[in-house]
Amino acid sequence: MVNSLAMQEEGYMERVEKMKEEVKDFIRSEMPQVEKLEQIDGVQRLGLGYHFEVEIKSALQAIIDGATNREGAFDDDLHATALRFRLLRQNGFNVEEGVFKRFMIEDVSSFRESLREDVKGLLSLYEASFYGFKGEAIIDVARTFSCACLENLKGDDDVWARKIDHALDMPVHWRPNRLEARWFMDVYETDRRDCSSPVLLDLAKLDFNVVQSVYRDEVSKLARWWVNLGLNKMDFCRDRLMEHYLWNTLMVYEPQFGAFREMSTKITCMITLMDDVYDVFGSWEELQLLTKFIERWDVTKIDELPSTIRTCFLAMYNTTNEIGYWIMKEQGFNIIPYLHKLWVNQGKTWLEEAKWYHEGHKPTLEEYLNASVTSIGGHVVLFCSYFTTSNKLSKEALEYLCSIPNIMHCSSLILRLMNDLSTSSDELARGDNFKSLHCYMNETGASEEATRRHIKSLVQDAWKQMNKDAHNYNPCPGPFLGACLNLARASQLFYQYGDGHGIPDRETKDNLKSLLIQPILIK
Template sequence: MAFPIHLQTHFCFISSKCLINKNIIDAAHTNSRFCTKCTLIPPKYDPVVVSKQPGNVYYQPTIWDYTFVESLQSNYKGDGYINQIEKLKKEATIMLEKAATPLAQLEMINVIQRLGMKYLFEEEIKEMLVNIYNDKPNGGKIYNLHATALKFMLLRQYGFKVSQDVFTIYMDKNGFKEHLSEDVKGMLSLYEAAHLAFEGESILEVAVIFTKTKLAEGINNDVELRNQITRSLEIPLHWRMERSEARWYINEYKNAQDMNRVFLELAELNFNTYQATHQEDLRNMSRWWRSLGVASKLNFARDRLVGSFLFSVGISAEAKSQRCTEWLTKVMNFVLIIDDIYDVHGSLEELEIFANVVERWNTKEMEKLPIYMKICFLALYNTTNEMAFEVLKEQGHDILPYLIKSWANFIKAMLVEARWFNKEYTPSVEEYLSNGWLSSSGSVFLVHAFFATKQPITTDVLRALENNHNLLYCSSMIFRLSNDLATSSAELERGDVSSSVHCYMREMSSSEEDARLYISGLIMDTWKKMNESIIDTTFDLPFIHIALNLARTAMFIYQYGDGIGVEDGKSKDHVLSRTLLINKHYFFTIT
């Protein structure tokens, strides 16, 4: 997971304006530009010249002032808001239960999920979907395209076995019937449903191509669905990060003809209280990070606390998973530091020793390490042991061996890439990815997330974690492939071998464009494998959601470039303004 970039700034050198607050800045001297009104005062530029990579590689200092981060406050806290949410939830539950038809229930469930409220109605949704799946008296049968597709999508999301054959009634010998293109709502629902395909499901593969073509052709013909179609053609609903989707859909839902005022008010209040919780968590994480002091001691590595936190929120999604968010933020910060040690700073001999020390997990072994590695290892050692101690106290399970193994596997994979670089060896795509899914660090996140969320620890589940169940593998692979697509151009400029794009270009003698198309196809194929693993798993639904959310968050973070390594420009706006966990001006107004 390589992010090194040339030194950048969040000031526009053309317009002499601050890119964050749009204020005119002091342009008296290029290297001393600052915004006199901006609360996000950058640290002094102290770029680190790294000789391990070809040329000089510079890291951008974090743009976030931690004093500012720790001053974040929200009014959406307290029993008053909790009581209001409970009141609105009861009203919404009654509406769900009194829905006149199965289709009405499905549409309500879909709206609730897209508004970011599925965790408020988890039991109610499960019960309704069981009834619909079993065709109970109030489950009824559903025959139009929109309803069939919506039912298929929601049932598969919740792990029900539904055959793709439900769509054969909409097909003839040439594929899907041409007249279906007149039903824009049905086509959009079919497009979304088809992205829950399993490997080898040819009907759904045809559905994706058919609907994508027809929707693109008629994108301007349906005013009400135009925005949703444009967004879905960019990235399908099943692949979108939940918190970002909720923020976008709340605004979209306000103008819907069938808008439900109770649902909308509950969604806005729920989002704002989530935001308040996340701001409190971020303040705590900022204090922990500054107190740890690793960033100041290892100043060659990226300091990306805010980006790490936003990544963690995307994975954990639920406000009640505060410990999960906290653990994952800590994991991401260590992942970035270790990644920088292996990618741009440590000598191969040092990297070999560090990998051995982590695998043995013994402080006596760290005497062999240089001082900067001692600081990193001891901080990782103490933090990880504290996490294991929490679970041991609460549940009586010693999870430390699983946490250690996840770190050791990640670091050994990083070491493999360092050896490739040292030998100037370019592996085949297959060889690269067999190691790359581990070097993505996805499995480190998922192992920690499982234990952080207090899910039942059974023998079957522990075996699935140890054997890298497809949920872990596929989610981590999407993480790797999304990262590679976002960072491949910069890596190609540096001559870095650690990219599936580069490996494909070398192996197939192809252009970068063709390589990127191939990797995009691998992402689609990996989603199909993961969709099937939702059905065939020993994990509970909360962990399934976490694994899916890791893949979704990775695609979101890297959609417009390196959203963690580069705290600037379009990537920064994409990550921050759309998740809206920082800017107080993005609170919804409850009316």
């Protein structure tokens, strides 16, 4: 058994490189097309896709160019058709929802009843349905039909039941890569029907442990930074360094992008700190003054601020400038003006929300979302995902991102709505802080149950729009697009069973253990 990764890291890396070559040969090899799709899916769900992007793209392009691209090529094989659809959209290829028409009744309003017994096909159809675009009616029908059928198949004690329960709990498209990989390894090993390539499983385990050791080093350095900063001693703000690091690791998980995880975790700490200043600490007059300091971005008259707020502002100011200095040193580009612009937007929306509270104003849902999608901080973090991972920054790309393109908005909207859905009934009754649920209920008189259904429908609509945007041209190369999707995925994870950030729950702690603490034992 492997008990000390640090002692064997060099041997690990040699084994990993050897196995990677074997997997490349495996992906390139000739095999039946359905088997090829299943193996590509296995590579990606085991968390290995980032090693084999070129080989996977080539293999999928070959499938598109081959005989399986013609209409009806898979005949009545729902699993193969749905898996092909999902993998092509997942990897940026165009494929129309019309491929599912042959499985539907004549008026295309529902899927054939005979498909209800096809467990494998239903599961693949269900997973594929989450890659739909806004306005695609067939995909919506596919989700409703497959979900209803799978609900009736839950409960049996076998591998298929485990897969169904996992999918209905959250589809693979909404799951963060590294945590899904950790779960899928166990299923892949248990289900010998899936485990047709032992080298994939062995490589996945080795790779997971190697990357985990990278994460451990990063978070230990950040812990020292946070303690030295001294803000963990302030009793009014949330001390969430580990959760912040988890957020950012789920957003950009590839080991080579440690600069993003370090700097974006620091930025996330500042977002939470300042959010707490505006929400629970500062008086209305103090918050107005603080917002002016953020707008001026000048510390010459810093003594005008109260002591605690002055400390918080200086922490944000210095952290931002330190990050700007690092980017200037590495790439010769000054990103501080762009970060400052986003901080100003943050300050204005935090102040607007504070004004609502102090004046007792009840915003409409539209009014609330116009401010709160910014105030939650997703825009700043996503901006970091570009300038810390791109090899060559450009003024055009930075200005494009500061304009908050639709894909950034949709990702932040999902973050906002999922955060709000974690609001408890008690919090709604107290009415302490405005949330989208309060706004909709006040505006329409809807029940809490109906309101939650409505907010969940907005989440699904945002995902559809983001799916479409991810396929369109984007002037920002690198992991930025993935970070937009992954911020939404992290939001789904953190707020699935409650407020896993504000009040870290058992699931959040378990996820931290899986990602950072517990290596996979290897025989």
